[in-house]
Amino acid sequence: MITLRALTKRFGETTAVDELTVDIGPGRVTGFLGPNGAGKSTTMRLILGLDRPTGGQALIGGQPYRKLRRPLHEIGALLDARTLHPARSGRAHLSAMAASNGIPDRRVEEVLATVGLDDRAAAKPARALSLGMGQRLGIAGALLGDPPVLMFDEPVNGLDPDGVRWIRQLSRSLAAEGRTVLISSHLMSEMQQTADWLVVLGQGRLIADAPTAQVIAGSGLAVRVRSPRPTELAALADRLTAAGAVVESGGTGELTVTGSTVERVGELAYELGVPLHELASHEASLERAFMALTADHVEYPAGTGGASA
């Protein structure tokens, strides 16, 4: 269990994490989501004692990280897989970690087998490892102390579909063993398949803490509308917005509408004389739910020209 209580971190004028109170429970995969700069990495660093909070507490099994007597046995983390000594082999890296934490060396073989790194891969210097192998090695390190809490920051970034599937299966089996598994990711379709529960941050604050299915259902059905007449379609979009629906433009001549119904959109289109080439309801997705949840919390919404970095 990870317990955050009024956790706050300020960097000068920036409040990266703002009075965050949430429990991340065992036996499930919790997806940690939020737009860029929402405070996910800072929260993870605070949990691991790599940064000091400005206020509040981050506890692992009821203790702050710095009070853990055998940290590797309490929490395993993958933050940035690229921080390994470049000339050291994966096996040597894990052996050094094991030795300095009183873990028998045979455990190194066990975790290498769990993450699917064979002898040849484990003997390579870290700089010669592919991104996927580096992630596997980072996860092997996280598993070394057989901890009840695991935390992976963007574990599927840059992985091929096999690697993505492997992380999904591993996370789910670790949770099925009763462990607490917290994973941050920007890949919504992946989180929709992997996470049982979601914790969503916006500008350092908690904006959702609920089962994945509930978050997705909350976005409601989406209605897709296509018309060959962009000007008339824009008028339809205005009317829908005025009526309280959320309208996203999907390119020229296309709209995605939430907070309305196919019937209502069809009737309004008829009233305004908008010819339609498509009017269909689509299953709600985490992607759409996320957009709706975080719409007021993005630092540089698309189209403002601020996200040029």
Ligand SMILES: Nc1ncnc2c1ncn2[C@@H]1O[C@H](COP(=O)(O)OP(=O)(O)OP(=O)(O)O)[C@@H](O)[C@H]1O
């Ligand atoms: N060491 C630091 N010094 C100053 N500001 C920082 C520092 N670390 C993070 N921040 C700021 O705190 C905010 C939260 O950043 P953080 O990296 O935690 O967000 P994130 O949700 O992990 O973002 P991303 O999805 O882009 O990785 C941002 O505004 C960031 O610029």
